[in-house]
Amino acid sequence: MMKIMDTHCDALLKLQLRKRGTFFGMEPLDYRTSEEIDTNLIRLKTGGVKVQFFAIFIEPEVPFDEKWQHALEQVNLFYTEIIDKNPEVKHIKKWEDIDDLKDGEIGAVLTLEGADAFGNDLVKLRHLYRLGVLSIGLTWNNANLCADGAGEPRGGGLTLLGKEVVKLNNEHRVYTDVAHSTVKGFWDMLELADYPIASHSNARAICDHPRNLYDDQIEKMIEKNGIIHVVFNPPFIREDSETATITDLVRHIEHISSLGGVKNIGFGSDFDGISTFVTNLENAAQYQNLINELLTKFSEEEVRGFAYQNFLDKRPK
């Protein structure tokens, strides 16, 4: 079974919403086994996932003065439900920790999707670095104090604060994630970021969606030694269909490769954040179906790169 690195999932939001629901009599979710969690621990093991990124994500409807509390609740659940209860799951606190993972161990990386969590408070951001956040996307789809998100019709780039955050990411060897950026924000970030990642985005030439990257953006990512992790959300894979097949997804990988990105490609499923699925790639347990199809079109070494090694080679030194 080929080792997998997955740079985006939203399991923490699911865990948090159900934890809050316990106040109203709901049962909390068991991260290890819950069928409701696409990336539960059993499924990660079944699919060969060796390192899984977990995003802190605050829904835009949460009032400003409650966002930090939501972020802390998700960090707390990352520690209590994912790390503390599962001895085989190791918290990756710095990039070198990945090298220490033993057979049977799984690395868990904490990330942030949207600077909304810390507002304009860089002390809070510094706490997030201390808590182990290793990748930061400035926005989700909405605008915040750092930047506009991909869903904002205004399409603005980075604010002064946003630029400051990218510089702090560089100092801390933390990725700046362009996945939810506007086009203008993307170019602002690529000018400043030492460590750019698209943690869950596809190619816009194949599927023209604002969450995907144009060819010149992909080429810039390659030039800056960045990594592009393709996302398994059907609306970002095909424009003309509600569903998608693994073959449809592989088309994005072929396209990015044709632009010279064969060493820059990875996977960022967006499991637990998506509601429709690629057929036969519906949760982390099915990851090897993607590997098997890739092996019919790429060399084994190339597929190992997509699955795991490209990220290891390009991670911040």
Ligand SMILES: [Zn+2]
């Ligand atoms: Zn996302």
